[in-house]
Amino acid sequence: MLDITNLRKTFNARTVNEKVALAGVNLHLDDGDFVTVIGGNGAGKSTTLNAIAGVWPVDSGKIVIDGTDVTNLSEHKRAFLLGRVFQDPMTGTAASMQIEENLALAARRGQPRTLRPGITRAEREGYREKLRMLGLGLEDRMTTKVGLLSGGQRQALTLLMATLKQPKMLLLDEHTAALDPRTAAKVLEISRQIIEENHLMTMMVTHNMRDAIAYGNRLIMMHEGRIILDIRGEEKKNLTVEALLEQFARVSGDEFVNDRALLS
Amino acid sequence: MNLSTLFNAMPGAIAQGLIWGIMAIGVYITYRVLDYADLTVDGTMATGGAVCIMLMMNGVNVWIALLCSILAGMLAGLATGIFHTAMGIPPILAGILTQLSLYSINLTIMQGKANQAVSVTKFNLIVSSRYVRELSLNNPIFISLIFTAVLIAVLYWFFGREMGAALRATGANEAMSRAQGINTNFCKILGLMLSNGTVALASALFSHYQGFVDVNMGRGAIVIGLAAVIISQVIFGRFFRNFALKLAGVSLGAVIYYIVIQIVLWLGLDTNLLKLLSALIVAVFLAIPFWKSKLNSMRKGGVPRA
Numbered sequence: 001m002l003d004i005t006n007l008r009k010t011f012n013a014r015t016v017n018e019k020v021a022l023a024g025v026n027l028h029l030d031d032g033d034f035v036t037v038i039g040g041n042g043a044g045k046s047t048t049l050n051a052i053a054g055v056w057p058v059d060s061g062k063i064v065i066d067g068t069d070v071t072n073l074s075e076h077k078r079a080f081l082l083g084r085v086f087q088d089p090m091t092g093t094a095a096s097m098q099i100e101e102n103l104a105l106a107a108r109r110g111q112p113r114t115l116r117p118g119i120t121r122a123e124r125e126g127y128r129e130k131l132r133m134l135g136l137g138l139e140d141r142m143t144t145k146v147g148l149l150s151g152g153q154r155q156a157l158t159l160l161m162a163t164l165k166q167p168k169m170l171l172l173d174e175h176t177a178a179l180d181p182r183t184a185a186k187v188l189e190i191s192r193q194i195i196e197e198n199h200l201m202t203m204m205v206t207h208n209m210r211d212a213i214a215y216g217n218r219l220i221m222m223h224e225g226r227i228i229l230d231i232r233g234e235e236k237k238n239l240t241v242e243a244l245l246e247q248f249a250r251v252s253g254d255e256f257v258n259d260r261a262l263l264s
Numbered sequence: 265m266n267l268s269t270l271f272n273a274m275p276g277a278i279a280q281g282l283i284w285g286i287m288a289i290g291v292y293i294t295y296r297v298l299d300y301a302d303l304t305v306d307g308t309m310a311t312g313g314a315v316c317i318m319l320m321m322n323g324v325n326v327w328i329a330l331l332c333s334i335l336a337g338m339l340a341g342l343a344t345g346i347f348h349t350a351m352g353i354p355p356i357l358a359g360i361l362t363q364l365s366l367y368s369i370n371l372t373i374m375q376g377k378a379n380q381a382v383s384v385t386k387f388n389l390i391v392s393s394r395y396v397r398e399l400s401l402n403n404p405i406f407i408s409l410i411f412t413a414v415l416i417a418v419l420y421w422f423f424g425r426e427m428g429a430a431l432r433a434t435g436a437n438e439a440m441s442r443a444q445g446i447n448t449n450f451c452k453i454l455g456l457m458l459s460n461g462t463v464a465l466a467s468a469l470f471s472h473y474q475g476f477v478d479v480n481m482g483r484g485a486i487v488i489g490l491a492a493v494i495i496s497q498v499i500f501g502r503f504f505r506n507f508a509l510k511l512a513g514v515s516l517g518a519v520i521y522y523i524v525i526q527i528v529l530w531l532g533l534d535t536n537l538l539k540l541l542s543a544l545i546v547a548v549f550l551a552i553p554f555w556k557s558k559l560n561s562m563r564k565g566g567v568p569r570a
């Protein structure tokens with residue numbers, strides 16, 4: 001369960017570059033909810049995810065994940081609740097470390113790092129199995145440095161790392177935006193599988209309206225730091241891109257001007 | 265120019281190279297593993313010796329004195345770590361602040377004198393240049409090799425543990441580390457302490473080797489450390505993939521550096537110009553990756569980014 005109340009964040013406050021990124025966000029998610037998040041550039045989608053992850057402190061409001069008030073917890077202290085995949089494939093993995101070392105780091109999320117072995121033989125076998133399920137042949141390259149993998153492979157690995165130790169919530173921040181269409185589709189499909197198998201509460205930011213409609217049981221649209229649309233259930237199943245654009249224009253009094261969203 | 269003079273100078277160059285190689289391994293921990301250019305070492309390279317020599321002059325057992333040196337070095341690393349993580353000071357400046365503070369602290373430890381000597385006949389020194397051409401267990405080359413081997417073994421063990429892996433991850437990708445629940449500030453401080461503890465060990469050994477500690481003996485240490493790291497990367501980079509081998513490569517890099525210096529001096533270079541030469545060599549080697557990428561992007565027709 002996720003409860004966000006009246007979340008506010010302003011960047012560069014009291015300067016000429018002042019930018020209100022979150023202007024009072026309220027959101028409640030139930031366990032197992034898979035929400036897609038859309039909106040134009042600067043609408044506050046990634047900012048919301050970063051606020052949940054604790055990348056910086058928020059100005060006001062409250063974030064409760066699974067009964068834990070994380071509002072004032074530092075990023076690494078709330079990491080045990082969260083699995084995260086980022087837009088840039090470089091961000092989610094350590095390039096100079098091996099595939100198995102990256103997985104071993106992720107397997108210890110939420111545990112104190114002690115002087116026990118960084119990776120054990122038994123763990124390796126488990127990772128091999130999980131990598132096999134990705135279907136990318138990574139199970140035979142476990143000691144390869146992650147920096148040698150393609151963007152798609154790195155995103156798939158990051159997904160696996162994010163869910164290796166089951167999180168209370170999965171945050172996907174445009175995690176297929178930097179990939180070519182075929183790889184993006186594959187990574188998205190792997191995401192769906194993992195989310196369904198583990199019944200994970202998920203927020204997925206995307207610029208692709210078709211994906212936003214096709215995936216998940218709920219869709220929210222953000223505009224100028226607020227959630228302006230929240231569509232779920234039957235209504236979401238019957239949604240079309242055209243209907244979504246119409247709704248956006250009605251609610252925001254604005255055209256949805258974003259070439260990436262329209263063309264994709 | 266007499267070849268035998270050069271030949272006679274070689275054992276000394278090798279012994280010095282090995283001791284400075286221990287220092288270079290400390291630099292490797294921050295510069296390569298943690299991706300943090302730490303200038304604290306210029307101060308720590310005198311602190312270790314100062315603590316060790318002064319304690320020994322006051323009758324403390326040599327091994328306890330050595331241990332205290334290492335702890336003093338770790339404290340210096342802790343100070344830089346706090347400057348950086350708790351006070352938000354950029355890495356290079358944080359190191360410079362500690363380095364400057366250490367100058368006063370080192371002088372205070374050395375009771376206000378710029379140098380303090382210990383005689384090998386009166387004190388039980390671990391290594392001494394006196395035995396550098398002697399074929400015995402007292403030979404500083406032999407003893408330094410043992411220190412290097414033990415140090416590499418300990419570091420190899422540590423970086424294979426959960427904590428060591430977290431430290432490596434922090435250096436490789438901070439955002440990812442925090443997302444995986446790693447306390448990156450703690451890891452940075454730990455890395456700085458490990459590094460400066462290692463440098464202080466080298467400092468203590470070097471003051472034993474030369475029979476005195478000098479408040480300026482750490483000046484330019486970071487440059488020598490970087491030179492060793494870069495030399496090892498250029499010469500052994502292709503073959504030494506294993507972490508322990510990489511550390512051994514750094515030690516060898518320092519030995520090569522001292523041999524080259526010895527040859528340059530033998531060729532008649534003015535000793536006053538030595539540090540200038542070191543700095544220029546390191547500058548050129550640091551530039552090579554940049555030039556390479558610039559050349560590559562020009563070949564591809566792209567615009568090189570400065």
